[in-house]
Amino acid sequence: MLNTNTTRVWGIAIGMVCILFLMSASLVYGYTHTTWSKAFLAFFNPTTSNEHIIIRDVRYPRAVIAAFVGACLGVSGAIMQSITRNPLSSPSILGVNAGASFFVVVGVVFLSVQSLQSYMWLSFAGATFAFTLVFVLSSTGREGLTPIKLTLAGSAITALFASFTQGLLVLNETALDQVLFWLAGSVANRPLDLLVNALPYMVVALLLAFIRAKELNVLSIGDDVAIGLGQRTVWIKFFFGACAVVLAGSAVAVAGPIGFVGIIIPHLIRPLIGLDHRWILPYSAMGGAALLLLADIGSRYVLMPQELPVGVMTALIGVPFFIFVARRKVGI
Amino acid sequence: MKIFNRLSFTSHxxxxxxxxxxAVVTVMLLSAGSGEFPLSPSKVVAxxxxxxxxxxxxxxIxxxxxxxxMALFVxxxxxxxxxxLQGITKNxxxxxxxxxxxxxxxxxVVLFLTLFSDENNSLTVSIQWLPLFAFLGATLTALVVFLLSWKNGIAPFRLLLIGIAxxxxxxxxxxxxxxxxxxYRASQATIWTTGSIYGANWSQVSIIMPWSLLFIAISLLLRKQMNILELGDDIATGVGSRVQLNRILLLLVSTGLTGIAVAFAGGIGFVGLLAPHIAKRIVxxxxxxxxxxSAGVGALLVLIADWIARVAFAPIEVPAGVWTAAVGAPYFIFLLLTVRRKGSS
Incomplete structure (x- = not known):
């Protein structure tokens, strides 16, 4: 649809405007009803009124976190789908979210980890471990790496980590209190510090992936051709795998496990702009941010006055999508 | 897998x-004897x-x-x-x-617990109805999964993907x-979804027991239909079997059994996968x-898982579902890597 570079650049500009709009909407709408003008004044003429405090201290971090976490999940999903050639790959499906959560809980239970920084490292370690495990396991065996084996191995690893996590939390109730809010997968009530800690990793991984996106185009033709063209495919897969894991890991560290963003977005982006990863990745970032912002705003209204964890919201949206992709695009 | 070959009892x-x-009875006696106040097997029997x-x-008592x-029947x-399920889906x-x-x-089950409880957190209808609800939930879900996986037949792997979703x-x-x-109900429901038999009582046992025995008896009565189905739809139709009717009957028996198990024990995972595989290897x-x-193996698995759950970290309970997943998930991956993709085209 957007097939010249000029229209694609315009698309980026329009996308950024949309995201800014959604972020502002995230400031305005919710249980405490405010108006657009109040939201504007909260920043430029701050008072200590209830609405202003809610907007500045509750909704502003929430909007920013949703945007960044969504972007990371979107790009991570796009990269995983490319390097595994599996239209169903995404951080949640491949067990990466569950692995990251499990490692964080292990840290909290056994090492009494408190600092946000160590949450981050544990989350990276867990994401890496789970991704490597699933990737290696499903590459062995008769037929090598097939999308189905990868997806099913991912879901088995998810089940395993999820039940270990639950077991550990039963053993240690103080840990339960400490991490339960985070395990639900939500962008609400997260201190902005969490994001600030993760931001450098997110930005570096995003930039590295954007800069080298061209290599993904070569890789997507097929390993044989890519090797023929002089690409070191193993190294490229490793490089992008690391980017995807850092992005997914930092998203989990900030917001907890949120599923299905990474699977939806690339499928919406590709029909729009084609197969060039130099554009797919930035568009996936914008798409992920927009989706998570929307889901987060929606999550405030479904059960008003209660809020749904946004991870539940994305699952409800994402499952029909997953089924559609599984029926249409997986060759079984 | 030499050990399994040596353990083969195919002809007996x-x-x-x-x-x-x-073995089930032995584990039951041993489990009954262990805990905070250990009892010797002879005391247990006495x-x-x-x-x-x-x-x-x-x-x-x-x-x-x-x-x-409860663990036995679950x-x-x-x-x-x-x-x-493995038989009728050939998966x-x-x-x-x-x-x-x-x-x-x-x-x-969660719908039942939330819809039918009053402000005092007591149920407004009899708990007898709970298995029926779980059965309906299981059956409806099975139908939805089968419908969504249908595309000129149900390919085994598509069924799994759709099922996961x-x-x-x-x-x-x-x-x-x-x-x-x-x-209050919410916190109860959270414990229960982990898959635990914590807090089972005789009134619950008296509900699950007749249903479990009834459904297992029906599945034994349907054994011929089951064997014919496993030969493949063409042969089954050829020998005059009403394939789809039998398949639906058997599916109802399967969802019925899942329903009653889930109603009282929550989501204890991987038992339904492991037990038939172990059974097939041996008999x-x-x-x-x-x-x-495989009923016996399933009982052993849940009994041992619940025994560990009760004793290993006493006085804290680590839900039985954690232990079955610890064994089941790796086994699932092993199967995934070794199984032939028969009929998956």
């Missing part, structure tokens, strides 16, 4: 079944027949035994449910939890309802020789 399924149920002292009897008997139900990786049926039953949807739905419901793939044996 009856003997093997008796052995496995003797107390069971009314000869032990009063204290032993109270511990045993009122606290430990309902749980152990394990048997899940195993037979999985055996039927060695199918099991009620992997294709979302358990999650559907869980959602139905539907399970995720049902879990999200469960979270929504738990959040909406009364707080061979014929349904009539395998089904009771």
């Amino acid at each position: 399924p009856f003997v093997a079944t008796i052995i496995v149920f003797l 107390a069971l027949f009314g000869f032990g002292d009063e204290f032993d009897q109270t511990i045993l 009122d606290f430990r035994l309902p749980r152990i008997v 394990g048997m139900s899940l195993a037979v449910s999985g055996a039927i 060695p990786l199918a099991s009620p939890d992997l294709i979302g049926i358990t999650a559907g039953a869980s959602l139905a 539907v399970a995720a949807f049902m879990q999200a739905g469960t979270t929504v309802w738990i959040l909406m419901g009364p707080i 061979g793939p014929k349904f009539q020789s395998m089904v009771l044996f």
Whole structure:
């Protein structure tokens, strides 16, 4: 649809405007009803009124976190789908979210980890471990790496980590209190510090992936051709795998496990702009941010006055999508 | 897998079944004897027949035994449910939890607990109805999963993919309802969805027992239909079997068994996958020789998992579902890597 570079650049500009709009909407709408003008004044003429405090201290971090976490999940999903050639790959499906959560809980239970920084490292370690495990396991065996084996191995690893996590939390109730809010997968009530800690990793991984996106185009033709063209495919897969894991890991560290963003977005982006990863990745970032912002705003209204964890919201949206992709695009 | 070959009882399924149920009884006695107040097996037997002292009897009859008997029936139900499901879908990786049926039953149970409880957190209808709800939830989910996986037949791997997705949807739905419901019920529901037999009592056992036995009996009656189905639809139709009708009947038996197990034990995973596989390795793939044996294996799995759950970190309970997943998930991956993709085109 957007097939010249000029229209694609315009698309980026329009996308950024949309995201800014959604972020502002995230400031305005919710249980405490405010108006657009109040939201504007909260920043430029701050008072200590209830609405202003809610907007500045509750909704502003929430909007920013949703945007960044969504972007990371979107790009991570796009990269995983490319390097595994599996239209169903995404951080949640491949067990990466569950692995990251499990490692964080292990840290909290056994090492009494408190600092946000160590949450981050544990989350990276867990994401890496789970991704490597699933990737290696499903590459062995008769037929090598097939999308189905990868997806099913991912879901088995998810089940395993999820039940270990639950077991550990039963053993240690103080840990339960400490991490339960985070395990639900939500962008609400997260201190902005969490994001600030993760931001450098997110930005570096995003930039590295954007800069080298061209290599993904070569890789997507097929390993044989890519090797023929002089690409070191193993190294490229490793490089992008690391980017995807850092992005997914930092998203989990900030917001907890949120599923299905990474699977939806690339499928919406590709029909729009084609197969060039130099554009797919930035568009996936914008798409992920927009989706998570929307889901987060929606999550405030479904059960008003209660809020749904946004991870539940994305699952409800994402499952029909997953089924559609599984029926249409997986060759079984 | 040499050890399994040596353990092969293909020609003596009856003997093997008796052995496995003797093992079940042994584990039940051992489990009944262990805990905060250990009892020797002889004391356990004495107390069971009314000869032990009063204290032993109270511990045993009122606290430990309902749980152990519950584990027995939950394990048997899940195993037979999985055996039927693997047969009718001709899919060695199918099991009620992997294709979302358990999650559907869980959602139905949470709906029941939230819809029918009043402000005092007591149920407004009899708990007798709970298995029916779980059964309806399991059946509806199974139908949805089968419909969504249908595309010129049901390819085994597509069934699993769709099942995973539907399970995720049902879990999200469960979270929504738990959040909406009364707080007390919510915390109860959270413990229960982990898959634990903690707090089973005799009244629950008296509900699960007749249903479990009834459904297992029906599955034995349908053994011929089951064997014919496993030959493939063409042959089955050729010998005059009403394929789709039989398949639906057997599916209802399977969802019924999952439903009653989930109603009282929550989502204890992987038993329905593991038990039939172990049974097939030891007594061979014929349904009539395998089904009771896998019931025994399922009972063993849940009994041991619940025993560990009760004793390993006492006084804290680590839900039985954690232990079955610890064994089951690696085994699932092993199967995934070794299984032939028959009929998956």
